Amino acid sequence: MNQPTPAIVPQSAVRPLPRWALWLLCIAYIVPGFIGRDPWRGADMTAFGYMQELAQGHTGWLAPLLGGLPPETDGLLPYWLGAWALQTIAPLLSPEMAVRAPFIVLLCLTLLAAWYGIYYLARSPGAQPVAFAFGGEAQPADYARAMADAGLLALLASLGLAQPSHETTSYLTQLFCTTLVFFGLAAAPHRTALPLLALSAGLAGLVLSGAPALALLYGLGGGAMCLADTTSPPEERRRSHAFALALLLMAVAATGLAWLLDLWRWRMDWPQDNDKEWSSLARLLLWFTWPTWPLALWTLWRWRRQILNRRLHRHLLLPLWFVLVSVGATLFTLPSDRALLLGLPALAALAAFALPTLRRSVAALVDWFTLLFFSVSAIAIWVVWISLQTGVPAKPAANVAKLAPGFMPSFSALALAIAVAASAAWCALVWWRAGRHRTAIWKSLVLPATGATLSWLLLMTLWLPMLDYARSDAPQMQALAASAGRPACMHMHGLDRNQIAALQYHGQLRLLPLSASSAECPWLVVAPDDPDDKKPPEPPPDLTSWTLHARQARPTDRKDLLTLSLYRRDAP
Numbered sequence: 001m002n003q004p005t006p007a008i009v010p011q012s013a014v015r016p017l018p019r020w021a022l023w024l025l026c027i028a029y030i031v032p033g034f035i036g037r038d039p040w041r042g043a044d045m046t047a048f049g050y051m052q053e054l055a056q057g058h059t060g061w062l063a064p065l066l067g068g069l070p071p072e073t074d075g076l077l078p079y080w081l082g083a084w085a086l087q088t089i090a091p092l093l094s095p096e097m098a099v100r101a102p103f104i105v106l107l108c109l110t111l112l113a114a115w116y117g118i119y120y121l122a123r124s125p126g127a128q129p130v131a132f133a134f135g136g137e138a139q140p141a142d143y144a145r146a147m148a149d150a151g152l153l154a155l156l157a158s159l160g161l162a163q164p165s166h167e168t169t170s171y172l173t174q175l176f177c178t179t180l181v182f183f184g185l186a187a188a189p190h191r192t193a194l195p196l197l198a199l200s201a202g203l204a205g206l207v208l209s210g211a212p213a214l215a216l217l218y219g220l221g222g223g224a225m226c227l228a229d230t231t232s233p234p235e236e237r238r239r240s241h242a243f244a245l246a247l248l249l250m251a252v253a254a255t256g257l258a259w260l261l262d263l264w265r266w267r268m269d270w271p272q273d274n275d276k277e278w279s280s281l282a283r284l285l286l287w288f289t290w291p292t293w294p295l296a297l298w299t300l301w302r303w304r305r306q307i308l309n310r311r312l313h314r315h316l317l318l319p320l321w322f323v324l325v326s327v328g329a330t331l332f333t334l335p336s337d338r339a340l341l342l343g344l345p346a347l348a349a350l351a352a353f354a355l356p357t358l359r360r361s362v363a364a365l366v367d368w369f370t371l372l373f374f375s376v377s378a379i380a381i382w383v384v385w386i387s388l389q390t391g392v393p394a395k396p397a398a399n400v401a402k403l404a405p406g407f408m409p410s411f412s413a414l415a416l417a418i419a420v421a422a423s424a425a426w427c428a429l430v431w432w433r434a435g436r437h438r439t440a441i442w443k444s445l446v447l448p449a450t451g452a453t454l455s456w457l458l459l460m461t462l463w464l465p466m467l468d469y470a471r472s473d474a475p476q477m478q479a480l481a482a483s484a485g486r487p488a489c490m491h492m493h494g495l496d497r498n499q500i501a502a503l504q505y506h507g508q509l510r511l512l513p514l515s516a517s518s519a520e521c522p523w524l525v526v527a528p529d530d531p532d533d534k535k536p537p538e539p540p541p542d543l544t545s546w547t548l549h550a551r552q553a554r555p556t557d558r559k560d561l562l563t564l565s566l567y568r569r570d571a572p
Contacts, residue, residue, distance in 0.1 A: 006302045007356035009129035009138040013441045014146035022149065028422065029156055029453045030107055032460030033166030034100045038472040039505070041498055044167040045473060046072075049501020051082030051099050051168070055090070062261070067492065067500035067511055075170035075210030076261070078103075082168055095505075103168045106176040110165070111152060113176075113198070114345040117183035118151035118352055119144045120190055126306060126313035129356060150442035151352035154295065157448035158344045160288030160337060162456045170209045171338040177205035178214070178322070178342045182349075185222040185318055188243045189229075189236050196246060203254045212258035214325065214342070219251035221321045229312050281336060285327075288340050291366065291448050295351035295358075296323070302357040315353060322346035355441050363444040371430060374451025378423060378458055385419075385462040400466060406555045407469045415461040422461075426454045470556045473502035480552040480564055481507035484523050491516070493541045494527040499564070514541055523549075524567040545570050 039045040049066045053059045064071060064079055071079070082099035090098040121127060122144035131137050138146075155161065164171050180202030184195040199222075206215035226244035229237055258264055285293065299316070306313045307320075326343025330336045387396035388409040400407065429450050433443070459467065469475065480503070484490070489510040492500065503509055503525065512521055524546055546567035553563040 007129040009356045010136055011138050012439045014138040014142040016145055017149040028457055032457045034104055037468045038474050039096050040471040041473045043169045045501050046497045047169045050079045054083035055086035066497055069497055073170050073210045077208035078170045078173045099168050103172055107165050110176045110179045113179040113183040114155055115148045115152045117186040118349045119148035120187040121315040122147035124315045127315035146441050147352050150355050150445050151348045153445035153449035154292050154351040155348035157452045158292055159290050161344055164341050173209040174211050177202045179345045181218045203250050207254045207258045212263050215254045216251055217325050219247050223247035292347045292351040295354040296347050299350045299354040319346035319349040366444050367447055370447040370451050377455045381458045404470050404556045410465050419458055419461045422454055422457050474506045476554045477503045477506035483550045487523055489521040491521055491524040522569040526565045
């Protein structure tokens with residue numbers, strides 16, 4: 001017999017979201033951002049540099065180096081994936097596209113694992129809606145499928161998911177492994193082999209992705225929930241206790257693997273350190289997780305009696321534990337946004353369970369806000385693109401020329417066709433939503449998910465050349481190599497990991513340390529010291545035998561720290 005819950009859902013409200021529409025939405029979200037761009041500066045470019053070094057055999061697989069520097073993050077798995085892709089499919093694709101192939105698969109599997117995790121949580125006895133006196137309540141399988149559709153829509157609607165999920169970094173592998181663990185714990189009461197496989201792969205993957213502490217916390221928390229299940233039928237309790245033992249063994253194995261690979265690091269960073277202010281953290285929590293966090297809070301409020309009673313409600317406590325771990329990592333580790341990324345699937349699950357209790361006025365408010373926000377965003381993207389192509393209106397094009405000097409707009413018929421089709425689909429969806437379609441339980445999340453996908457797709461089609469010019473190191477590094485006559489190699493001093501990777505890739509150069517004397521390399525590139533860097537600065541180079549040849553800044557950023565100096569060795 002179902003316990004009383006705040007969910008009142010008739011069978012008419014759990015009709016499935018059309019599969020073709022859901023698949024099309026996922027494709028429109030996944031593909032843009034992976035195709036047609038250079039590696040972007042920062043973590044994306046740095047990871048690509050390590051992958052190339054591994055694939056070319058220039059460094060060891062267990063201790064990769066780039067210009068003599070180890071990675072800033074300890075995860076080895078993303079570098080291995082990219083290097084294996086370079087070695088196997090690079091002849092068929094460009095290097096930057098080859099390394100993205102396994103990460104495209106990871107993002108697809110992340111969305112799939114999130115859907116099934118929410119599905120099995122919705123099959124929990126405590127998650128079932130109230131049984132009607134004369135029948136007609138939602139059937140468990142149909143209800144779970146509709147809730148999983150809603151949860152996936154909530155995940156796609158999360159504003160913070162877009163860029164990090166399209167980078168070839170350890171954070172996407174951590175997101176995938178976290179979602180695997182989430183799915184394994186959610187499906188544990190219903191299945192055996194697949195959840196065990198997902199848990200073992202997810203925990204090991206978290207360790208190899210540089211997050212052994214999260215693997216330990218997820219394992220211990222999941223095991224505690226399995227042991228706390230004292231009210232289920234005897235067969236389910238035995239299964240839960242067996243999973244608790246398995247999780248304990250997996251957590252011990254993950255700890256041993258991290259110790260063996262020397263992946264344990266103290267990374268606590270208190271909010272008062274490193275200019276990590278509470279106000280910026282609050283803004284991050286507000287926008288990075290929008291619009292799931294208001295719905296998640298609504299879920300906790302409406303289901304509060306179920307959370308506080310003695311019965312274990314997995315559909316609430318399991319995602320809540322994942323969210324709390326993620327928020328804790330956000331507050332006390334760096335980078336904060338990447339730590340918060342790992343909590344988005346669980347936050348989407350909590351948001352989905354708000355829908356059976358959502359009032360019509362609240363649902364209408366969500367729809368109107370979403371409609372205005374994403375419609376205005378899409379119009380702004382179109383206006384700037386039209387200005388760049390035609391010069392009318394003139395102000396947006398002038399702003400772009402000021403912010404990105406040297407950028408030359410280009411036209412792509414394919415990008416225009418995709419953008420027009422996406423915008424037309426958005427207008428059709430708004431027309432559909434304005435009609436009398438009030439029964440489907442997932443209806444309130446259709447506009448947020450589609451609006452976020454539309455904005456991301458327009459940015460990655462109409463604005464892609466401009467964003468690529470601004471976010472890529474190609475203009476600076478290619479100009480630097482061209483000013484030296486495109487030599488085969490250069491000496492370097494003071495370059496960070498991103499600059500080394502970018503100069504090697506975009507400049508097609510072999511970089512040598514300044515201490516490595518080579519008559520074949522009469523060129524030297526020097527980066528200024530960073531006064532905010534906590535590491536002791538390198539000794540100033542001896543430039544008595546070198547003559548300054550050029551200084552090259554990034555076109556879109558005039559900071560002195562990003563200006564590279566090029567020297568030529570004096571003739572003997």
